[in-house]
Amino acid sequence: xxxxxxxxxxxxxxxxxxxxxxxxxxxxxxxxxxxxxxxxxxxxxxxxxxxxxxxxxxxxxxxxxxxxxxxxxxxxxxxxxxxxxxxxxxxxxxxxxxxxxxxxxxxxxxxx
Amino acid sequence: xxxxxxxxxxxxxxxxxxxxxxxxxxxxxxxxxxxxxxxxxxxxxxxxxxxxxxxxxxxxxxxxxxxxxxxxxxxxxxxxxxxxxxxxxxxxxxxxxxxxxxxxxxxxxxxxxxxxxxxxxxxxxxxxxxxxxxxxxxxxxxxxxxxxxxxxxxxxxxxxxxxxxxxxxxxxxxxxxxxxxxxxxxxxxxxxxxxxxxxxxxxxxxxxxxxxxxxxxxxxxxxxxxxxxxx
Numbered sequence: 001x002x003x004x005x006x007x008x009x010x011x012x013x014x015x016x017x018x019x020x021x022x023x024x025x026x027x028x029x030x031x032x033x034x035x036x037x038x039x040x041x042x043x044x045x046x047x048x049x050x051x052x053x054x055x056x057x058x059x060x061x062x063x064x065x066x067x068x069x070x071x072x073x074x075x076x077x078x079x080x081x082x083x084x085x086x087x088x089x090x091x092x093x094x095x096x097x098x099x100x101x102x103x104x105x106x107x108x109x110x111x112x
Numbered sequence: 113x114x115x116x117x118x119x120x121x122x123x124x125x126x127x128x129x130x131x132x133x134x135x136x137x138x139x140x141x142x143x144x145x146x147x148x149x150x151x152x153x154x155x156x157x158x159x160x161x162x163x164x165x166x167x168x169x170x171x172x173x174x175x176x177x178x179x180x181x182x183x184x185x186x187x188x189x190x191x192x193x194x195x196x197x198x199x200x201x202x203x204x205x206x207x208x209x210x211x212x213x214x215x216x217x218x219x220x221x222x223x224x225x226x227x228x229x230x231x232x233x234x235x236x237x238x239x240x241x242x243x244x245x246x247x248x249x250x251x252x253x254x255x256x257x258x259x260x261x262x263x264x265x266x267x268x269x270x271x272x273x274x275x276x277x278x279x280x281x282x283x284x285x286x287x288x289x290x291x292x293x294x295x296x297x298x299x300x301x302x303x304x305x306x307x308x309x310x311x312x313x314x315x316x317x318x319x320x321x322x323x324x325x326x327x328x329x330x331x332x333x334x335x336x337x338x339x340x341x342x343x
Contacts, residue, residue, distance in 0.1 A: 008303060008335070008338050008339070008342065010309070076305065077266070077270065
């Protein structure tokens with residue numbers, strides 16, 4: 001990973017993903033208040049809508065990238081030894097990747 | 113008035129200790145530095161730095177009741193008792209309230225705090241419009257007292273890699289200068305995960321700056337410059 005990726009790009013990525021997360025959460029909250037799904041079937045139909053499904057996919061991708069940059073920063077501050085830091089970052093990457101895969105499986109199952 | 117002052121002589125003391133002091137005859141308008149000078153008259157082993165006594169040189173920066181500040185412009189009136197005085201945090205102690213600021217100055221030097229201009233030297237001074245000069249307000253006034261940098265948690269965690277608020281304020285002072293021609297090099301030098309981007313916008317620097325400057329805003333402007341040139 002280049003130095004640039006660690007610096008400016010990570011910083012910009014965190015802000016852009018934060019913006020998307022905030023907007024999506026407002027939309028989600030508004031949807032759940034204004035037209036709450038009455039049943040699991042209605043919920044699945046809503047998530048299965050191609051636009052909503054894509055929006056959820058972008059949401060999970062943004063969430064995982066946001067978490068990666070944020071937690072990586074914390075690890076860089078508090079975990080000193082290079083070997084331990086690499087191990088923690090690897091475990092974090094693996095965990096986030098697994099979460100992403102799980103979200104993908106759920107979204108694909110709901111997709112039309 | 114009661115004081116509790118950090119005492120440590122690395123050559124003699126096995127560990128630092130807090131020494132209580134009592135001072136009478138406090139007059140209205142007295143500053144903390146006046147009290148320290150009186151205490152030193154009674155106990156000449158008490159060590160601290162001071163010079164101008166007017167908040168201009170930045171020599172007497174110390175941690176006053178948990179907050180960094182300059183003793184010479186801190187009124188005794190209103191200080192909670194006992195007044196706890198410690199050296200600036202995150203710096204090696206030379207003796208009592210005197211710290212080794214070499215690390216701080218190294219960070220300062222790293223940002224090349226001088227005008228870089230490749231044009232031939234003009235007959236007259238390099239002129240600026242009033243607007244261009246105005247951009248330096250809030251940047252050039254830094255007195256390098258180290259109050260901000262030593263109050264910054266990001267600097268505590270990464271003192272050898274994060275430049276700290278004072279150096280970054282100076283970096284922006286020259287990036288913002290219309291006469292400087294090394295903006296690209298300066299921005300390149302600030303890239304990477306540590307030098308600039310360890311700032312987490314905690315704003316302790318703004319809170320403690322005795323000159324009322326805003327290093328966090330300067331750091332934000334440097335980031336803006338970086339984003340602008342990358343798009």
